[in-house]
Amino acid sequence: MNVPKALRTTAVLAMAVMVMLIAAGCSNEVSVLNPKGPIAEQQRDLMFLSTWLCSIVIVPVLILSAIIIWRYRDKKDRKAAYEPNWSHSTKLEVIWWGIPVIVILAIAVITVRSTYALEPSRPLQSEVKPLTIQVTSLNWKWLFQYPEQDIASVNMLKIPKDVPVRFEITADSPMNSFWIPQLGGQMYAMSGMAMTLYLQGDELGKTWGSGANFTGTDFAKMYFDVDTVTQAQFDQWVSGVKSSSPALTEDGYKQLAEPSASKVLTYSSFPKGLFERTVTKYASAHHHGVSGNETDGKPEHEMDGKSEHEMDGKSEHEMDGMSMNH
Amino acid sequence: MLERIQNFASNFFVTGDPLIYGADVSIVLTLLAVVGTLTYFKKWGWLWREWLTTVDHKRIGILYILAAFLMLFRGGVDALLMRAQLAMPDLHFLQPDHYNGIFTTHGVIMILFMAMPFMFGLFNVVVPLQIGARDVAYPFLNSLSFWLFFAGAMLFNLSFVIGGSPDAGWLAYPPYSELMYNPGVGQDFYIWGIQISGIGSLMTGINFIVTILKMRAPGMKLMKMPMFTWSVLSSCIAVIFAFPILAATLALLFLDRYAGAHFFTLDGGGNPMMYINLIWMWGHPEVYIIVLPAFGIFSEVVATFSKKKLFGYKSMVYAMMIISILSFLVWAHHFFTMGSGADVNAFFALTTMLIAIPTGVKIFNWLFTMFRGKITFETPMLWTMGFIPCFVIGGMTGVLLSVAPADFQYHNSFFLIAHFHQVIIGGVVFGYFAGLYYWWPKLFGFKLNERIGKWAFWIWNIGFYVCFMPQYALGLMGMTRRVVTYSWDKGWWGLNFVSTIGAVLMGIAFLFQVWQIVHGVKHYRRNLDTTGDPWNGRTLEWSIPSPAPAYNFAVIPHAAELDDWWEEKLRKEQGNAGSQVKMMLEPIHMPKNSGIPIVMAGFWFMAGFGFVFHWLWLAIPGLAGVAISMLVHSFNYDTDYYIPVEDIERTEAEIRQVTHV
Numbered sequence: 001m002n003v004p005k006a007l008r009t010t011a012v013l014a015m016a017v018m019v020m021l022i023a024a025g026c027s028n029e030v031s032v033l034n035p036k037g038p039i040a041e042q043q044r045d046l047m048f049l050s051t052w053l054c055s056i057v058i059v060p061v062l063i064l065s066a067i068i069i070w071r072y073r074d075k076k077d078r079k080a081a082y083e084p085n086w087s088h089s090t091k092l093e094v095i096w097w098g099i100p101v102i103v104i105l106a107i108a109v110i111t112v113r114s115t116y117a118l119e120p121s122r123p124l125q126s127e128v129k130p131l132t133i134q135v136t137s138l139n140w141k142w143l144f145q146y147p148e149q150d151i152a153s154v155n156m157l158k159i160p161k162d163v164p165v166r167f168e169i170t171a172d173s174p175m176n177s178f179w180i181p182q183l184g185g186q187m188y189a190m191s192g193m194a195m196t197l198y199l200q201g202d203e204l205g206k207t208w209g210s211g212a213n214f215t216g217t218d219f220a221k222m223y224f225d226v227d228t229v230t231q232a233q234f235d236q237w238v239s240g241v242k243s244s245s246p247a248l249t250e251d252g253y254k255q256l257a258e259p260s261a262s263k264v265l266t267y268s269s270f271p272k273g274l275f276e277r278t279v280t281k282y283a284s285a286h287h288h289g290v291s292g293n294e295t296d297g298k299p300e301h302e303m304d305g306k307s308e309h310e311m312d313g314k315s316e317h318e319m320d321g322m323s324m325n326h
Numbered sequence: 327m328l329e330r331i332q333n334f335a336s337n338f339f340v341t342g343d344p345l346i347y348g349a350d351v352s353i354v355l356t357l358l359a360v361v362g363t364l365t366y367f368k369k370w371g372w373l374w375r376e377w378l379t380t381v382d383h384k385r386i387g388i389l390y391i392l393a394a395f396l397m398l399f400r401g402g403v404d405a406l407l408m409r410a411q412l413a414m415p416d417l418h419f420l421q422p423d424h425y426n427g428i429f430t431t432h433g434v435i436m437i438l439f440m441a442m443p444f445m446f447g448l449f450n451v452v453v454p455l456q457i458g459a460r461d462v463a464y465p466f467l468n469s470l471s472f473w474l475f476f477a478g479a480m481l482f483n484l485s486f487v488i489g490g491s492p493d494a495g496w497l498a499y500p501p502y503s504e505l506m507y508n509p510g511v512g513q514d515f516y517i518w519g520i521q522i523s524g525i526g527s528l529m530t531g532i533n534f535i536v537t538i539l540k541m542r543a544p545g546m547k548l549m550k551m552p553m554f555t556w557s558v559l560s561s562c563i564a565v566i567f568a569f570p571i572l573a574a575t576l577a578l579l580f581l582d583r584y585a586g587a588h589f590f591t592l593d594g595g596g597n598p599m600m601y602i603n604l605i606w607m608w609g610h611p612e613v614y615i616i617v618l619p620a621f622g623i624f625s626e627v628v629a630t631f632s633k634k635k636l637f638g639y640k641s642m643v644y645a646m647m648i649i650s651i652l653s654f655l656v657w658a659h660h661f662f663t664m665g666s667g668a669d670v671n672a673f674f675a676l677t678t679m680l681i682a683i684p685t686g687v688k689i690f691n692w693l694f695t696m697f698r699g700k701i702t703f704e705t706p707m708l709w710t711m712g713f714i715p716c717f718v719i720g721g722m723t724g725v726l727l728s729v730a731p732a733d734f735q736y737h738n739s740f741f742l743i744a745h746f747h748q749v750i751i752g753g754v755v756f757g758y759f760a761g762l763y764y765w766w767p768k769l770f771g772f773k774l775n776e777r778i779g780k781w782a783f784w785i786w787n788i789g790f791y792v793c794f795m796p797q798y799a800l801g802l803m804g805m806t807r808r809v810v811t812y813s814w815d816k817g818w819w820g821l822n823f824v825s826t827i828g829a830v831l832m833g834i835a836f837l838f839q840v841w842q843i844v845h846g847v848k849h850y851r852r853n854l855d856t857t858g859d860p861w862n863g864r865t866l867e868w869s870i871p872s873p874a875p876a877y878n879f880a881v882i883p884h885a886a887e888l889d890d891w892w893e894e895k896l897r898k899e900q901g902n903a904g905s906q907v908k909m910m911l912e913p914i915h916m917p918k919n920s921g922i923p924i925v926m927a928g929f930w931f932m933a934g935f936g937f938v939f940h941w942l943w944l945a946i947p948g949l950a951g952v953a954i955s956m957l958v959h960s961f962n963y964d965t966d967y968y969i970p971v972e973d974i975e976r977t978e979a980e981i982r983q984v985t986h987v
Binding site: 040057068074080096101111114117120121187190195196211215 | 422423426493494495499501502507592593598599632633634635636637638639641661663664665667668671672675676679680682683686687689690691693694695696697698699700701702703711714715718719722725726728729730731732733734735737738739799801802803804806807808809810811812813817
């Protein structure tokens with residue numbers, strides 16, 4: 001090759017720098033690899049496991065490529081064999097097809113099992129009763145309603161430590177995705193549906209979440225803080241919000257739903273059934289989601305967890321009523 | 327009155343952004359320069375006769391590749407603008423809406439108006455030569471396909487100076503792409519630009535399937551076909567199943583926006599998720615449509631530059647066919663996080679992973695083609711070798727993404743961005759570059775400078791890793807795609823800055839390639855390909871002089887064996903050749919040039935532009951023009967001619983004379 005050595009050296013150096021940067025990146029800042037909750041932890045383990053399994057094939061292939069290219073390059077006094085017509089070997093091809101089949105099989109088994117185990121709408125194993133938070137993606141802010149506490153907040157979440165949180169997620173805006181990297185994977189927020197996502201924080205302190213699916217102009221302003229606190233601090237925060245924050249009114253919600261970014265806000269109460277109405281506002285358009293399945297009247301999987309606890313019969317009834325429209 | 331005109335103009339032309347004024351000026355200057363040059367040198371007639379109306383597959387191929395290079399430039403400038411904006415936290419270089427328009431057009435242009443035409447260009451240039459044919463099955467349709475692509479691409483490209491760019495992402499998910507959230511004309515440019523060129527793509531798919539199945543040289547059984555031709559066949563099969571879905575999806579979105587239908591709206595019974603399913607039923611196969619031909623190119627290049635038969639030919643063929651079928655069964659892996667439930671996610675995770683098997687087999691086969699070969703490192707081979715590690719790593723991250731529960735963490739993050747750029751740049755772009763360098767001498771009759779090419783190769787590769795490896799890390803740090811900016815406290819700036827440097831390096835590498843081509847054209851006499859077979863090739867295209875004469879083969883070859891030309895050369899060495907050389911020349915049946923395709927595409931452009939602005943007074947005449955063009959063509963019986971034997975003899979003598987200087 002007549003490309004100057006300098007250039008090739010640069011290539012090697014650049015790769016070394018990259019590796020160092022990535023290694024350096026594996027500190028606290030790499031949120032996904034530094035989980036603060038059981039879901040994110042299992043997902044991280046799964047990521048490592050699948051990476052490791054893939055490497056079984058990838059690393060030897062990369063080494064083999066380098067060796068083959070080096071050994072069989074055309075040079076004057078080379079000793080390596082040259083067999084221009086050697087183009088088939090059943091034995092080798094069986095190995096070629098076999099190795100990927102085995103590795104993919106292994107990954108497949110793990111994937112299927114974990115897909116069921118980590119299905120986001122599956123309640124978490126816990127002694128503690130889950131806390132429900134209703135999440136609405138608005139243009140371009142997040143509204144969090146705490147139905148049991150009857151308070152609401154915008155662009156900030158406070159959750160008690162070691163308590164499973166049952167997020168019910170919808171959108172009053174284009175499709176978004178609700179993601180708190182250190183607690184666990186994301187879930188789409190879609191109009192006309194209420195998706196369920198269970199997460200749990202088991203470390204005190206702040207982390208953050210964001211909208212992960214593009215929704216327009218101020219999409220990049222949809223970050224929010226997530227504060228994991230003790231149960232006592234949480235209760236204190238709730239009563240603080242109760243006593244010092246304004247109430248969210250119907251008009252207030254309409255204003256909130258107008259396209260614009262927002263700072264952090266808290267509300268001492270919100271209109272009853274606001275979340276359910278947001279969902280059903282669009283639900284008649286769909287044949288799935290919160291409106292339930294017409295044939296047997298049972299809600300579909302997104303709402304499966306619902307029957308187990310707090311969802312009051314009234315709003316469920318209302319939703320089923322809505323579904324009669326189509 | 328004046329006020330109304332001003333009002334109209336300020337809506338019609340995009341105003342208020344200095345970057346766009348700059349673009350306006352450069353567009354006008356370029357147009358003036360082109361028109362001026364053509365007029366000064368009196369080349370309009372030449373341009374019309376030789377290029378704009380041509381039905382010669384080789385010239386259409388060159389037009390495609392030229393357009394693809396221009397689009398690579400446009401998409402690359404978009405990429406650099408984005409990387410400049412993301413280089414540091416809290417930058418205000420681009421406003422959010424401008425940024426949204428840029429990433430949307432970057433995606434659309436790179437996939438649909440760069441990769442697709444580049445691919446079709448290579449199809450056109452190579453397939454007929456490789457199968458011993460004189461043209462494609464439907465030369466008129468071929469020309470029409472090109473001009474439809476061109477009309478669509480131009481319509482789409484106009485959007486950023488007239489009316490405003492689409493800004494809903496490259497797949498335009500509703501409801502964001504519906505009138506409710508996106509009232510401007512940008513999305514309509516998107517719909518019509520893609521729709522018009524998509525019709526062209528579908529026709530190309532049909533054209534090449536027929537060409538390959540019906541026009542192979544005598545003796546060339548399917549299982550004796552060169553690997554690139556196989557890859558074209560598998561890709562075209564995917565095209566004819568995927569593109570109708572795209573056409574229907576865009577038509578429904580258009581009806582929503584134009585006629586107030588409610589297919590994908592939130593109200594009136596619409597369902598946005600339907601669109602997302604449909605668009606990915608096209609979108610996922612599309613990725614394989616563009617990468618399969620690259621696999622074909624690597625197969626040709628590896629065999630040629632290892633001077634060895636391709637290892638595991640049959641495996642390769644089966645692997646390709648399996649990939650083109652499986653590609654239709656994986657679309658839902660693009661939205662594991664949509665809550666379809668564990669059953670659906672498990673199914674699509676498995677089908678997605680399955681694709682890794684045939685793909686892995688292909689990598690092994692290429693490696694073992696090199697094994698016990700004699701490898702030389704000309705530029706096409708370099709790109710092929712650069713492809714292997716890049717694609718292997720990209721493929722691995724693809725498998726990681728397909729692990730559904732883990733995908734909940736990768737989805738829509740920069741990890742995903744890094745993955746698909748790695749497979750698409752590493753697979754598709756590197757592949758097409760390898761193909762372009764490989765077949766360049768066949769196309770133009772001279773070789774490009776290898777030294778500049780190697781610089782380009784190395785800078786591209788370094789730039790690639792510097793740009794995209796940090797993005798994997800950024801994804802794991804929680805950075806999501808399509809954010810216009812981020813704050814200091816996220817700790818993302820270092821890696822973003824490095825990534826931007828990588829993007830600039832790739833931009834520089836592109837300039838090296840441009841320089842290489844300019845240099846090659848300037849000094850073409852120095853590097854003439856006098857043999858027609860500069861790489862010591864294996865397949866039929868290398869058996870004829872470079873550049874190939876209009877009729878390709880003076881005598882249709884007989885191709886009894888795989889790599890027939892290679893075998894023929896061996897036979898010559900042993901003194902057994904010439905068995906088929908002394909065949910009688912006969913008059914050659916050729917298609918006549920036609921101006922109808924470019925005129926018809928012009929009418930499509932008119933119609934599309936009319937629909938974008940809701941100007942029926944323009945759209946209806948446009949559609950009428952399309953219909954009239956078809957009618958005129960259907961009554962045109964003067965579509966072919968014969969090249970007499972004397973002309974063939976004279977041409978052959980001239981070429982041989984030149985080639986034996």
